[in-house]
Amino acid sequence: MSPWRRTLSLAVIVAEYHPQELDRKWQAHWADTRAFEVTEDPSKPKFYCLEMFAYPSGHAHVGHVRNYIIGDVVSRLKRLQGFNVLHPFGWDAFGLPAENAAIKNGIHPETSTLANIAHMKGQLQRLGISYAWGRELATCLPDYYRWNQWLFTRMFERGLAYRRRSTVNWCPSCNTVLANEQVIDGACWRCGSQVTQKDLEQWFFKITHYADDLLVAADGLAKWPEKVLTMQRNWIGRSEGARIRFPIQGANDSIEVFTTRIDTIFGATFMLLAPEHGLVSRFAKESEDEPAFLAKAQKYRAQDRAGRLTGEVEKEGFFTGRFAINPYTGLPIPICIANYVLGEYGTGAVMGVPAHDDRDREFATKYGLEIKPVVVARDGSPAGAATDDCVLVESGDYSGMPADAARQAITEDAEERGIGHGTVQFRLKDWGISRQRYWGTPIPMMHCPVDGIVPVPDDQLPVQLPKVMEFTGRGDSPLAGVPEFVNVTCPKCGGPAKRETDTMDTFVDSSWYFYRFADAQNDQLPFDPKKVGYWCPVDFYSGGVEHAILHLIYSRFFARVFHDLGMVEHTEPFTHLLTQGMVLKDGAVMSKSKGNVVDPDSMIQKYGSDALRLYVMFVAPPEKEVEWTDSGLEGSFRFLARVWRAADQWATEGAASSDTKAAAGTHATTRTAIDHGALTSAERALRRKTHDTIKRVTNDIDARQQMNTAVSAMMELVNELYAFAEKGERSAQAPRVAREAIEALIVMLSPFAPHTMEELWQIYGHADGLRAARWPVFDAEVAKAEELEIPVQVNGKLRAVVTVAPGVENPELERIALAEPNVQAHIAGKTIKKVVIVKGKLVSVVV
RNA sequence: GCCGGGGUGGCGAAACUGGCAGACGCACAGGACUUAAAAUCCUGAGAGGGUCACCCCCUCGUGCGGGUUCGAUUCCCGCCCCCGGCACCA
Numbered sequence: 001m002s003p004w005r006r007t008l009s010l011a012v013i014v015a016e017y018h019p020q021e022l023d024r025k026w027q028a029h030w031a032d033t034r035a036f037e038v039t040e041d042p043s044k045p046k047f048y049c050l051e052m053f054a055y056p057s058g059h060a061h062v063g064h065v066r067n068y069i070i071g072d073v074v075s076r077l078k079r080l081q082g083f084n085v086l087h088p089f090g091w092d093a094f095g096l097p098a099e100n101a102a103i104k105n106g107i108h109p110e111t112s113t114l115a116n117i118a119h120m121k122g123q124l125q126r127l128g129i130s131y132a133w134g135r136e137l138a139t140c141l142p143d144y145y146r147w148n149q150w151l152f153t154r155m156f157e158r159g160l161a162y163r164r165r166s167t168v169n170w171c172p173s174c175n176t177v178l179a180n181e182q183v184i185d186g187a188c189w190r191c192g193s194q195v196t197q198k199d200l201e202q203w204f205f206k207i208t209h210y211a212d213d214l215l216v217a218a219d220g221l222a223k224w225p226e227k228v229l230t231m232q233r234n235w236i237g238r239s240e241g242a243r244i245r246f247p248i249q250g251a252n253d254s255i256e257v258f259t260t261r262i263d264t265i266f267g268a269t270f271m272l273l274a275p276e277h278g279l280v281s282r283f284a285k286e287s288e289d290e291p292a293f294l295a296k297a298q299k300y301r302a303q304d305r306a307g308r309l310t311g312e313v314e315k316e317g318f319f320t321g322r323f324a325i326n327p328y329t330g331l332p333i334p335i336c337i338a339n340y341v342l343g344e345y346g347t348g349a350v351m352g353v354p355a356h357d358d359r360d361r362e363f364a365t366k367y368g369l370e371i372k373p374v375v376v377a378r379d380g381s382p383a384g385a386a387t388d389d390c391v392l393v394e395s396g397d398y399s400g401m402p403a404d405a406a407r408q409a410i411t412e413d414a415e416e417r418g419i420g421h422g423t424v425q426f427r428l429k430d431w432g433i434s435r436q437r438y439w440g441t442p443i444p445m446m447h448c449p450v451d452g453i454v455p456v457p458d459d460q461l462p463v464q465l466p467k468v469m470e471f472t473g474r475g476d477s478p479l480a481g482v483p484e485f486v487n488v489t490c491p492k493c494g495g496p497a498k499r500e501t502d503t504m505d506t507f508v509d510s511s512w513y514f515y516r517f518a519d520a521q522n523d524q525l526p527f528d529p530k531k532v533g534y535w536c537p538v539d540f541y542s543g544g545v546e547h548a549i550l551h552l553i554y555s556r557f558f559a560r561v562f563h564d565l566g567m568v569e570h571t572e573p574f575t576h577l578l579t580q581g582m583v584l585k586d587g588a589v590m591s592k593s594k595g596n597v598v599d600p601d602s603m604i605q606k607y608g609s610d611a612l613r614l615y616v617m618f619v620a621p622p623e624k625e626v627e628w629t630d631s632g633l634e635g636s637f638r639f640l641a642r643v644w645r646a647a648d649q650w651a652t653e654g655a656a657s658s659d660t661k662a663a664a665g666t667h668a669t670t671r672t673a674i675d676h677g678a679l680t681s682a683e684r685a686l687r688r689k690t691h692d693t694i695k696r697v698t699n700d701i702d703a704r705q706q707m708n709t710a711v712s713a714m715m716e717l718v719n720e721l722y723a724f725a726e727k728g729e730r731s732a733q734a735p736r737v738a739r740e741a742i743e744a745l746i747v748m749l750s751p752f753a754p755h756t757m758e759e760l761w762q763i764y765g766h767a768d769g770l771r772a773a774r775w776p777v778f779d780a781e782v783a784k785a786e787e788l789e790i791p792v793q794v795n796g797k798l799r800a801v802v803t804v805a806p807g808v809e810n811p812e813l814e815r816i817a818l819a820e821p822n823v824q825a826h827i828a829g830k831t832i833k834k835v836v837i838v839k840g841k842l843v844s845v846v847v
Numbered sequence: 848g849c850c851g852g853g854g855u856g857g858c859g860a861a862a863c864u865g866g867c868a869g870a871c872g873c874a875c876a877g878g879a880c881u882u883a884a885a886a887u888c889c890u891g892a893g894a895g896g897g898u899c900a901c902c903c904c905c906u907c908g909u910g911c912g913g914g915u916u917c918g919a920u921u922c923c924c925g926c927c928c929c930c931g932g933c934a935c936c937a
Contacts, residue, residue: 230851234933259937340935350937359935427936631873712871791867796918798867836917842866846917
């Protein structure tokens with residue numbers, strides 16, 4: 001008969017593990033006591049834990065939910081460690097799906113969005129996520145988006161928000177403009193449609209103002225994944241170089257190029273213009289056959305876009321009939337239009353240096369243009385595109401100069417001659433935020449025939465979305481069709497004016513919501529700088545890596561804007577970033593269309609929320625992708641049931657034990673100090689395991705952030721408890737020793753399985769709940785090993801393991817090791833050259 | 848092409864500072880309990896071999912090939928493959 005059966009028959013508190021009842025009980029308790037609401041408390045260290053807020057699509061699947069569980073485990077841990085923890089949640093509630101649904105089924109986006117929020121909030125509550133719901137926000141409510149408008153106006157006043165006509169990315173399916181960051185492989189980030197180009201008047205945020213700082217400061221983000229930083233660095237794309245003008249032969253003007261290799265300028269044997277370059281139409285006019293000229297340029301423009309999608313298009317170009325003068329050789333070089341020169345980068349024109357640029361070489365070879373090497377390796381061999389240890393040749397006065405030095409010298413010379421200057425070029429472009437849609441923040445601007453662009457005065461904010469709308473899906477701004485919205489009075493001249501009818505990109509909403517959580521009810525300002533000063537920056541932020549160059553770069557930008565407005569002291573909003581891996585099902589990302597979503601509610605119904613939470617944390621480190629398995633979840637459920645039974649048994653044995661103090665029935669008495677010296681060796685071993693587990697779990701969670709190994713350490717402790725109950729020799733103190741293990745286990749496991757552990761904690765007599773509990777304290781004395789197992793190697797191969805007392809001296813250890821029969825067998829007939837002893841670790845014999 | 852991450856049992860993974868590779872879990876197998884099943888508890892297990900009566904012992908083994916070291920999943924050099932990002936950025 002198992003020990004469990006034996007004790008169950010005597011049990012005072014017998015309860016089977018029914019997690020669903022515990023879920024209900026403790027979720028109600030947390031809600032009733034407003035357990036996770038917090039205020040600023042200068043006496044405590046603060047911890048701001050945040051998961052990327054959610055788009056209210058209607059249903060969260062376990063892939064989404066993983067992120068919230070990760071954040072919740074961190075939050076609950078930090079509370080146990082004495083931090084004042086802010087853990088809020090909200091809704092990224094504007095966006096196209098709701099509006100598209102409205103076009104289809106006539107339900108107003110606000111109605112469907114609020115219904116979706118209600119359902120998803122219920123899902124999160126059923127998981128027992130410890131949010132401060134009092135701070136909940138939804139970006140689609142005027143309380144929130146008025147501050148988008150307020151901030152937009154501040155940015156407009158500072159020139160950080162501006163309007164210009166430009167070629168923009170257009171998604172024909174979403175009927176709106178997209179920012180560069182929102183075009184993935186030439187397709188819309190949201191719906192996957194092929195993006196086309198359009199010329200439109202658009203509002204932009206001047207993120208390029210901070211390009212250099214965003215890049216440099218990335219080096220200081222020590223707790224961000226390298227992957228994300230690399231992506232941001234690539235996206236910002238800084239290159240140092242020079243701009244230099246080449247005169248056009250037979251004309252008064254010149255063409256400016258950007259180059260990072262001005263040291264190769266003596267090898268520039270042709271010049272290339274992008275098909276979009278401003279001079280194309282002029283050269284076309286001056287050519288013999290203008291329509292043919294323009295047709296070819298136009299072909300490249302179209303081709304260029306296609307080329308970017310498929311990767312490779314053969315380099316192609318044609319001669320304009322005009323020449324430029326290389327300002328260093330003084331020689332005329334042909335000006336060509338080429339399909340591989342980008343209009344939007346640098347000056348849209350480049351000097352062709354075929355000897356030192358692979359693309360130019362390909363082009364020159366195809367058209368028979370001159371290839372003139374001007375940089376060679378020190379030994380005189382061809383340098384190609386390399387620069388290290390290279391010197392210039394055939395470069396006038398610069399011949400013989402190292403390439404690096406020449407870059408500087410020629411740049412300085414160009415500056416003196418007034419034909420160029422050193423400069424830094426970024427790939428990052430300003431953020432186009434106008435969207436020709438309804439379900440977003442109205443841009444708080446007016447167009448007055450007298451005063452031009454006029455911001456809506458602050459006291460007229462928010463500019464509210466008109467409620468009554470018909471959604472037609474026609475491809476222009478829906479707000480333009482609402483006269484009551486459009487027609488306004490100019491606050492400057494009092495004359496009639498028109499409202500801006502575009503709305504803001506929803507990424508504006510998400511670029512600062514983490515500040516609003518620090519002061520979610522403020523109706524005077526987006527937030528009180530003092531409150532943000534207490535809570536921010538966010539200490540732990542987790543979400544999907546897909547936002548690496550979207551939300552995460554925009555938020556860094558906004559932090560700088562708020563900083564320059566004097567509202568926040570920091571410039572980096574997120575100290576520690578974790579990008580959680582996706583949950584796959586049948587090898588694919590979960591999605592409704594694939595029909596492979598796992599619904600958290602049905603899992604909770606079957607196994608309880610704690611099993612789901614524990615499984616998600618145990619299956620792999622949080623940043624790793626995982627494959628969902630039902631059997632894995634079942635394993636976590638089994639573990640919790642195992643903990644439950646062990647706790648139940650020892651609660652019973654503690655109460656029914658022959659130990660007189662314990663028999664008095666109060667749990668407090670069984671928590672009196674353990675007389676360690678009087679324990680059996682099995683009891684000492686269990687205590688050792690208990691304290692060893694405390695140490696491992698604490699270290700795994702704090703220093704290593706490896707939740708999965710923390711859980712496995714606790715599983716080992718439970719296995720040990722079972723072994724002790726099964727066959728451990730017991731003294732009268734056995735219940736106390738077991739209780740010590742179980743109470744430590746309850747507290748350490750509570751971030752992962754809070755409902756079950758609250759219940760057990762209560763059963764163990766702690767009336768004030770886990771919120772009053774403290775993280776268990778590791779006792780090195782108790783954890784000290786009574787004997788050590790030392791591996792013995794001969795020539796690097798394991799030959800024996802010897803058991804010795806800790807603190808054994810090296811000569812003695814060597815003697816014991818060499819006495820091992822199997823060691824003797826392997827050194828027989830050979831001379832010992834060396835014995836390496838790592839104290840307390842190993843003996844290595846070399847023969 | 849460039850950048851980042853990775854490659855360990857049937858599977859998810861672990862090994863912290865160069866020191867017993869595979870902890871913990873899943874799946875599997877055997878046993879106990881049961882009329883039976885489920886549940887539960889216990890036991891086993893990298894591959895191959897020796898002695899197979901047991902204890903045990905040997906060889907190989909962390910993508911591949913080298914190197915450093917008494918000792919390498921860990922460090923160095925050179926490759927291969929997978930995932931992710933960027934990609935004609937002058």
